[in-house]
Amino acid sequence: MSGTWQPVSNQPPFNASTMLLLTDGTIMCQESGNLNWWKLQPDSYGNYLQGTWSSLAPMHHTRLYYASAVLDDGRVFVAGGEYSDAGSETNTAEIYDPLLDTWTEIASPPGWARIGDAPCCVLPNGSILIGSIDDTRTAMYDPSTNTWSAAGAKDDASSEETWTLLPDETVLTVECQKHPNAEKYLAAADTWVSAGSLPTDLVEPSSIEIGPAFLLPDGRVFAVGATPHTAVYSPPPIANMPGVWVAGPDFPTDENGNNLGAKDAPGCLLPNGKVLCAVGPVTGVSGAYLGPTMFFEFDPSPLTLERTSDPPNANGVPFTGRMMILPTGEVLFAAGTPAIYAYTADGDPDPAWRPYITDCPPRLRQLSVFKLEGRQLNGLSQAVG
Numbered sequence: 436m437s438g439t440w441q442p443v444s445n446q447p448p449f450n451a452s453t454m455l456l457l458t459d460g461t462i463m464c465q466e467s468g469n470l471n472w473w474k475l476q477p478d479s480y481g482n483y484l485q486g487t488w489s490s491l492a493p494m495h496h497t498r499l500y501y502a503s504a505v506l507d508d509g510r511v512f513v514a515g516g517e518y519s520d521a522g523s524e525t526n527t528a529e530i531y532d533p534l535l536d537t538w539t540e541i542a543s544p545p546g547w548a549r550i551g552d553a554p555c556c557v558l559p560n561g562s563i564l565i566g567s568i569d570d571t572r573t574a575m576y577d578p579s580t581n582t583w584s585a586a587g588a589k590d591d592a593s594s595e596e597t598w599t600l601l602p603d604e605t606v607l608t609v610e611c612q613k614h615p616n617a618e619k620y621l622a623a624a625d626t627w628v629s630a631g632s633l634p635t636d637l638v639e640p641s642s643i644e645i646g647p648a649f650l651l652p653d654g655r656v657f658a659v660g661a662t663p664h665t666a667v668y669s670p671p672p673i674a675n676m677p678g679v680w681v682a683g684p685d686f687p688t689d690e691n692g693n694n695l696g697a698k699d700a701p702g703c704l705l706p707n708g709k710v711l712c713a714v715g716p717v718t719g720v721s722g723a724y725l726g727p728t729m730f731f732e733f734d735p736s737p738l739t740l741e742r743t744s745d746p747p748n749a750n751g752v753p754f755t756g757r758m759m760i761l762p763t764g765e766v767l768f769a770a771g772t773p774a775i776y777a778y779t780a781d782g783d784p785d786p787a788w789r790p791y792i793t794d795c796p797p798r799l800r801q802l803s804v805f806k807l808e809g810r811q812l813n814g815l816s817q818a819v820g
Contacts, residue, residue, distance in 0.1 A: 437742075437781065438705075438711075438744075438778050438779050438781055439744065439778070440744060440746040440768075440776045440777065440779075441484065441776065441777055441779070442774070442775070442776050442777075443484050443486065443776070444484055444486075445485075445486065445487055445488060446773060446775065447464065447473060447488055447773050447775060448773065449469075449471065449473060450469075450773055451465075451467065451757075451770075451771070451772070451773065452466065452757055452771055453503060453757050454757055454758075454759035454767060454769060455505055455759070456505065456761070457505060458505065459509070460477065460481075461474050461475060461533075462474070462475040462486075462767070463475075463491065463511065463531075463533070467755075468498075468518060469493075469497055470493035470494045470495075470496070471490065471491075471493050471494075472491040472492070472493065472494070473489065473491060474489050474490075476489065481762070481763065483761050483763060483767070491531075491536055492537055494513070494529055494531075494538050495527070495529055495540050496516070496520055496527050496529070497518070497521075498513065498515065498521075498525065499516055499518040500518070500551075500552040501513055501514060501516040501517070501550070501551075501553075502515050502554065502555040504555055504563055506530075506578045507557075507578070508561075508578065509533060509534070510530050510531060510532050511530065511533070512528070512529075512530055512555075512576070512578070513529050514527070514528035514529075514550050515528070515549075515550030515552060515553050516550075516551065516552070517552045524550070524551035525549070525550065526543040526544075526547050526548055526549055526550045527540065527543065528543055529541065542583065544565070544572075544574035544576075544583045544585075545583060545585075547567065547572075547574070548569075549568060549569060550565070550568070551568045552568070552594075552595075553565050553567065553568050553594075554593050554596050554608070555598070556598045556599075556606050557600070557817075558600070559604050559622070560622070561579070562575050563575070563576040564586060564598075564606060564620060566589065566596065567592060567593055568593060568594035568595075571588045571589045571591060572585070572589075573585075573587060573589060586620075586625055587626040589618060589627045590618050590627060591612035591618075592611075592612050593608075594611060595611045595643050595699070596608045596609070596611050597645060597648045599649065599656055599658075599820075600650065600817055601650060601654075601656070601670055602654060602670075604621075604623060605620060605621055605674050606619055606622070607619045607648070607656055607668065608630075608648075609633065609645060609648065609666075611645055614633075614636055614637070614638035614640075614645075615632055615634075615635070616629070616632050617631055617633060617680065621674055621675055623674075624675070628675050628677075629677050630677050630678055631679065631680055632680070633658075633680045634680055634681065634682045635660075635662075635664040635665075635666055636662060636664065637658055637659070637664055637666060638661060638662070639660075639662055639696070639698060639717060639719060640719075641720060642661070642698070644661040644699050645658075645661050645697075646659030646660055646661055646696065646697025646700055646712075646714075647659055647697065647700070647702040647820025649702065649704045649818070649820055650704070650815070650816040651704070651708065651816070652704075652788050652815050652816070653708075653735065654669075655667055655668060655735065656670075657710055657733055657735065658683075659696075659700075659702060659714075660696055661697060661699065661717060662696050663685045663717070664682065664685055665682075665683030665685070665733070666680050667681050667682075667683045668680050669681075683738055684733070684738055684739055684740045685740075686714055686740060687740075689716055693717070693725075694716070694718070695714045695715065695716060695717065696715075696717035697712060697713065697715075697753065698717050698753065698754065699724070700712075700715065700728070700754055701713050701756045701757055703758040703819050703820070704760070704816050704818040705732070705764075705780040706760075706780060706783075706784045707781065707782035708735060708784070709733055709734050709735070709782075710732065710733040710735075711730060711731075711758070711766055711780070712731045712732070712733055712740070713729075713730055713756050713768075714728070714729055714730075714731060715729065715752060715753040724752045724753075724754055726750060726751050726753070727745070727749055728745065728750070728751060728756055729742070729745055729749070730742075730743050730745050730778075731743060746776035747774070748772055748774040748775070751771070751772070756770045758819055759819060764784075765779050766778040766780075789811065790812045791810060793808050793810065794806075
């Protein structure tokens with residue numbers, strides 16, 4: 436059985452785009468390409484589909500297609516943008532404080548004239564690794580000191596890449612410039628090493644586009660192509676070793692005989708361990724970004740793709756889509772319009788994936804500070820791509 440879609444009861448009064456889950460459980464959503472942000476507050480029962488919208492403070496600069504991340508301390512980091520009032524491929528960056536409802540501009544990486552739609556990843560130590568779209572440089576932002584430093588150089592430029600954080604504290608990416616090669620960042624050594632070569636090409640050569648990639652609950656990575664192909668990566672026993680890639684299932688053709696692929700498209704790991712994929716027709720033509728958006732579920736065992744239903748707001752091109760996994764397990768889908776739909780997958784999570792508490796004080800006092808310890812408290816995967 437496949438999942439089901441339903442609309443949020445209070446649809447956004449704006450064109451909804453990038454969504455971020457804040458540490459207080461609310462959802463922060465950008466008005467597409469705009470300065471404005473909005474907050475989705477669930478109702479008193481924790482139901483996001485019955486939640487309400489309120490406006491947040493605007494950013495200093497408009498931006499569309501950019502690096503973004505939620506920091507360990509609850510603040511929000513945004514940098515770059517392909518389309519911005521600060522200039523095309525802007526190098527500006529800002530941080531949002533949800534407690535103060537304020538945006539603060541921060542410096543860009545020293546010597547970087549452009550950030551654009553660069554990939555980034557929050558590392559286990561709380562720092563943000565970001566890649567250059569122009570060359571092999573990467574940079575590290577330390578939120579605690581508000582400073583940038585140079586990080587290890589890659590094998591190729593980071594433009595259009597998808598970065599996936601793995602349990603061994605490495606960051607995996609399929610190289611778009613030098614496809615079908617892959618590489619990964621070793622956080623402990625501040626260096627990039629080879630992650631082997633893929634058996635099938637996920638990059639559309641004419642556009643150098645690719646799809647998202649997701650850490651699965653079993654430790655493998657599922658990568659989706661802007662071609663009809665997919666691939667699955669198994670990490671090595673030692674982090675600096677390449678690991679092993681195998682071909683995944685191919686997407687079928689559409690009713691017109693066109694190949695389907697995730698050309699700059701979103702996706703999300705589901706609570707049942709499957710992956711929700713958004714795809715559209717791919718013709719191999721650089722400027723051809725085609726709709727409508729169609730949805731599939733990838734099942735890691737036994738490596739199959741199953742067609743599922745599409746929400747009413749999926750009649751556009753896939754690259755405008757954004758997904759966000761909720762604490763309730765539902766997945767929000769926005770596509771740059773004033774409409775958001777939620778996907779509920781079938782099946783249940785494996786009990787082994789649940790977080791569990793290993794230590795907590797037996798008595799807690801109101802307004803006091805205490806330490807809770809456990810495992811898997813922040814999940815098994817960054818989930819959204």
